[in-house]
Amino acid sequence: MTELRMPKTFADEMVEHCIHGKPQEACGLLAARDGRVVQVFRMTNASASPVRYSLDPKEQFAVYEKIESEGWELGGVFHSHTHTEAYPSPTDVRMASEDVPYVIVSLAQEPPSIRAFRIVKQNWMDSEGSIEEIAVSIEG
Ligand SMILES: [Zn+2]
Structure with missing residues (x-):
């Protein structure tokens, strides 16, 4: 995926969840079809921290099942940076x-x-890696 397309209503929903989560980081998942976001899942930050996040494994599993059953793809894992x-x-x-x-x-x-x-x-256990930006286009 080189571009993530996101209808503005979903971008707004994601931002709202992040604002609501302050002062802690907020997180969630995006479902997509053909690179276009079709649903935002607001998740609990299991780390409950202002500087880091982790998904709740139970919530994550439920969302992955939903994505699978709908024939969607995981469009992204989102979180906020408050400062x-x-x-x-x-x-x-x-x-x-x-x-x-x-x-x-x-x-x-x-x-x-x-x-x-x-x-x-190279290995998911590595602590370092390279970062490649994916274009985000907000539609509508
Ligand atoms: Zn971060």
């Missing part, structure tokens, strides 16, 4: 465990910025 730019932190790179778009919503400026990245590692 820093929309770019993967060293922790984000260390914690990356899948070749999926990692979408970051920065609330550090108004309006919030939304960017997406692929994090490529």
Whole structure:
């Protein structure tokens, strides 16, 4: 995937979830079809932290089942940065465990910025990897 297309209503829903989660980081999943977001899943930040996030495994499993049953694809894993730019932190790179778009919503400026990245590692256990940006186009 080189581009993630997102109808504005879903971008707004994702940002709203992130704002609602402050001062902690918020997170969630995006379902997509053919690279276009079709649903936003608001998830619990199981880390309940202002500087890191983790998905709740039970919630994550339920969403993966839903995506599978609908014939969708995992469009991305999103989380917020409350005070820093929309770019993967060293922790984000260390914690990356899948070749999926990692979408970051920065609330550090108004309006919030939304960017997406692929994090490529030789081995998912590695703490470092390379970061490739995926274009995000907000539609409508
Ligand atoms: Zn982060």
